[in-house]
Amino acid sequence: MYLLPLLLLLASITSQTPIHAPSILDHVNPLIGSYGTTPNGNGGMIPSVSPPFAMTRWTPQTRENFISQVPYGDSDRLLHGFQATHQPAIWMGEAGSVVLMPGVGTVRPLFEDRGLAFRKEEERSTPYVYEVRLDSTPRLGQDWNATAEAVGDGEVPGGAGAVPGDVEAGANGRASLTADAHVGHLRFDFDTAAVSSPWVFVQATRRNWTGEVRIDHERQEVSGYNPERQDYRLGPDKAPSFKGYFVARFSQPFESYGTAVGNETVHGSSHAHDNFTGAYVAFAPSTTRVEVRVGVSYISVEQARTNLEIEIPDRQTFETTVHRVKSAWLEKLDRVHIEGVNGTDPDHDPRKIFYTGLFHALQYPNDFSEPLPSGDRVFYSGYTDRVHHAPRGEGYYQSWSIWDTYRAEHSLLTLFAPERVNNMMRSLLQIFDWSGWLPMWANLVETNIMIATNADVVLANALTRGFRDFNVSKAWDAVSKDAFTPPDRDTELLYYDREPDTPYEARAGLTAYAEQGWVSNDRWAESGSRTLDYAFNDFACAVVGTYYANASAHDLATLNARSKNYAHLWNNQTQFMHARNANGSWAADPSWGWTEGDDWVYTFDVMHDVPGLAKLFGGRSALRDRLDVHFHQGHNEHSNEPSHHVPYLYSVLGWPARAAETIRAIAWENYNATSGGLSGNEDLGQMSAWYVFSALGFYPVNPASDEYVVGSPFFEKVEIRWPDGVASGGRSTGQDGKLVITAPGAPTKPYVRSLKVDGREVTKPVLNHGEIVRARKIEFAMSETPTSWGVY
Structure with missing residues (x-):
């Protein structure tokens, strides 16, 4: 039996480098929210690598993404490439992506032919670098449906689908990537046992999309564009000139190269403008390491090259890029330090849920502007179909x-x-x-x-x-x-x-x-x-x-x-909200007329006038009792956003103890520290924002006001070093503020007994934005049993 092993190492990191030095980022698990069997049961997250708010995120690709499918699923066991993705959420489409995949021997352009099995226990995902161990044999004709059961625990047999090769099987390697805001940085180490030429395939477009690739062997570059925009039928703006441009620059000279249309490769071709196109470059058989830096742009190939040269210039090492991205995330997440955590269940470690939540929330919205050497920035607008400064x-x-x-x-x-x-x-x-x-x-x-x-x-x-x-x-x-x-x-x-x-x-x-x-x-x-x-x-x-x-x-x-x-x-008559027809009659079915919810959820969808809502019920007690039924009979659907404020209505009504126990239950049932740790789609940070606020002890029930409603803090102590500008509307004052939130016993005591802000007693379960960001200390006294605090 002959096997064609791909043995690659995308980052060979020695113990002398600082890449894995301990930090607060050890509590971030980017795989949270990456598992789910259906779109509605999927967190919609990927193990992405990028700085905060980056235009482009880089991810291992285990699936071909589309509307309702992201490019990675934690149940998958085949890796098909490394993708520069612009898909912001699971329900949105991709736009102008590019994918790179290395290999040895015969070039395999098709997604379903280039998959390599990997061992989950040897996969490492952080906000600043992704690494995984790969096995050797391409799984021909298989896509992401090849699960753990299909490939075993990384033991990939030959058999059906195996093809002749000229190298020994059995070795393996480690794959890694890192990325700045507009440039991916990849490093491939090819196993010395391989005697065939190692190669890298660059996929520009998929089926039904016409793109372009160019190979410049003197510059050691592959460039091109991808016009794919999967949401193109939606809305009035067609962005007719839209393209995702890229420049991939390699650290080693090309021994050979070619282009591909579908599964057909043309050796020696340096240009292709076609449907379903890509390019490959191959290196001398003795090549053991190739680094690739990939600049991406919405403006032009030239701007993609500029992005590359500004963000990750030729002499910048892989470790330097990792350090820069790590520092960018530390600047954000290291501002929060947590003490007093009930850590008896590692799958429900609240520190990991909290810090991963911040990591998710600080990715959106994306900054689409791109740098110029002058220090100015430019961006493409799909609304005008032009480039702006x-x-x-x-x-x-x-x-x-x-x-x-x-x-x-x-x-x-x-x-x-x-x-x-x-x-x-x-x-x-x-x-x-x-x-x-x-x-x-x-x-x-x-x-x-x-x-x-x-x-x-x-x-x-x-x-x-x-x-x-x-x-x-x-x-x-x-x-x-x-x-x-x-x-x-x-x-x-x-x-x-x-x-x-x-x-x-x-x-x-x-x-x-x-x-x-x-x-x-x-x-x-x-x-x-x-x-x-x-x-x-x-x-x-x-x-x-x-x-x-x-x-x-x-x-x-x-x-x-x-x-x-x-x-x-x-x-x-029914004591529910009910859609109405033009003549004033009620809709024939009370389930009609709702967006991602039902009449139970939307009956409480009055965030700005809870007293007015209570009046409709006949008073605060009646609304409280309906909330009891709502939660006790399982009508709450925290996996979707219209439910997020509902448990806090107890506090607004004057029963914060009921809010506390309900919030704790929702947090336990809908969040955990595993890849299945989000009960619903992340939706650009909202699922995580709920948890972050709830863990701190307050939540913006009415986000059009400056008020936060008090719930139940999860941690005994949280120290926050606010960024400059938090207390001055974003304007720099040249100094950071510091807030300490204490809640002794909070992991096992869910009920608030008293609350002080800088020594001032707070008797109602409401804080406003100004007092939070200007306070030095917020002190919760907690209780194991319900209290009368906040009751009115």
């Missing part, structure tokens, strides 16, 4: 999953990345300038995915937390248009989820909502959820208006009045 020191942020992230992710960014918040708000307003609307779900361009104009809430969130270094007048113009202008063809289209080729959706159904107070279920999709969201959006718009001196008093009064429109959906 960014002011010095600024970026341009994309990947806005706002229906998810407005709830807690953006509040978290004001605490842990305040230096970026004003720039993010300016990016939102730049999109408004180009398109005439704030984004709903912008993945390079508007996709019209999900509902409502929750960018109104994101702007209000920043303003209430002191961030004002953006055009507040324009912010008012933008939210006013959201509130008072129906979208094009509003009365013609259903605006159902992922309806293709639609205009900007904005507040679909606003025509009816403005006239009658609700979106008609017999005219628009998801009408019940839209009505409730629009009422909250109106509240947020009014908040934005209070920060603009020339806002119309009439408009503000109208918005505040419309923020009560949630009451139009209250069915007093």
Whole structure:
């Protein structure tokens, strides 16, 4: 039997290097959220390597990704390449990716032919470097469905699919990668037993997409582009010139090279412009090490080369790149130190869940700007289909999953990345300038995915937390248009989820909502959820208006009045929210009209007026009792975002002890430190933001205000060194602040007995943003049994 082993080592790291020196990052497990058998049961995360907020993340590729499938699954046992991915979330599509895969012997361009088995127990994933041990035999004709059972514990037999080769089987190697914001850094060490030429294949495009590759043997480069944008049918913006460009520069000269179209290779060819295309370069048989640095860009091949030369120049070592990325993450995560953890169950280690949560949340939105030698930055806009200059020191942020992230992710960014918040708000307003609307779900361009104009809430969130270094007048113009202008063809289209080729959706159904107070279920999709969201959006718009001196008093009064429109959906007979038809009748089925939820979840979807909601029930006690039924009968679905604020309603109503026990139960049931550690899709940081806030002891129930509702801190002591600007709206003051949160006995004592902020007694379960970021000490006294603290 002949075998064709691939024996590679992508980073041969000696004990003298600092790459694996102990640090707070040891508590980060990027594999959390990477396991799941269905899209809805998958955290949608990958073991990505990049600095915070990077344009591009690099990941091992075990699957071909598409809408509802990310490029890595923890149950897979075949590795097919290393991918520069721009897919921001599991439900979004890829855009302009590039994949590299090394090998020995016969070049294998096809994804299903180039898979190599790897041992999970020898896989290492960190925020700054990924490593894995690989076995030797390509699994021909197999894709990611080859699971652990198919390949065993790394013992890969020959048999069906094995092909003749000219090297011995049985050896193995280790694979690693690291990456900066626009450049991947890979290192391949080929086993000395291999006598065939080692090679690297560069995949530019997949089936049905036409791309280009060029090989420059003098520069030792492979360059090209990939125009694939899987969301291209969604929304009004088609970005016709979009391409993902790349330049891969190799450390060793090419002995031979060629291009590929599908599975057909053309030896000696240096250029291909075709469907399903790629290129390969091969090296002398004696070659034992090849490093590859891959610059990527949305602007041009030249800009990809510039990114490469600025971020990872020719003489920069692999270890240096690792150190730089590690330092970038330490700057963020090493600001938080935790003591007093109940660590008896390693699969539920709260430190790993907490720090991994911060790691996830500080990746989004992505900064799409790219550097110039002058220090300026440029970026491609899909809205204008042109390249723009960014002011010095600024970026341009994309990947806005706002229906998810407005709830807690953006509040978290004001605490842990305040230096970026004003720039993010300016990016939102730049999109408004180009398109005439704030984004709903912008993945390079508007996709019209999900509902409502929750960018109104994101702007209000920043303003209430002191961030004002953006055009507040324009912010008012933008939210006013959201509130008072129906979208094009509003009365013609259903605006159902992922309806293709639609205009900007904005507040679909606003025509009816403005006239009658609700979106008609017999005219628009998801009408019940839209009505409730629009009422909250109106509240947020009014908040934005209070920060603009020339806002119309009439408009503000109208918005505040419309923020009560949630009451139009209250069915007093059933004591539930219920979608309504245009004539005022109830929808025939109470399950109709909801977005990723049901009438149980959405009955509590009034974040800005909990007293008003309680009045509909007949009082606080009646709403509390309905919450009891909601949780005790299993109606809560924490795997999706509309449920995230619901346990905190107990505290708002005056029963914080019930909130405490419910929050603890939700955290235990929906989060753990394994690859299956997220009960639902991460959705660009929102799932993790819930946990981070809950562990600290408070949560932004109404993110359009500056209030946080107290729950139950998980740790005995948390020391936070706030970034410069956290207490000054993102403006530098030249100093960091420090907060110490203490809660003695918290791991086993869930109930709050008392609360002090800098010695001042707090009797209501509410803190505001200003007192948190300016406080030196927040002191919780905890209890094993329920207390009367916060009851009113």
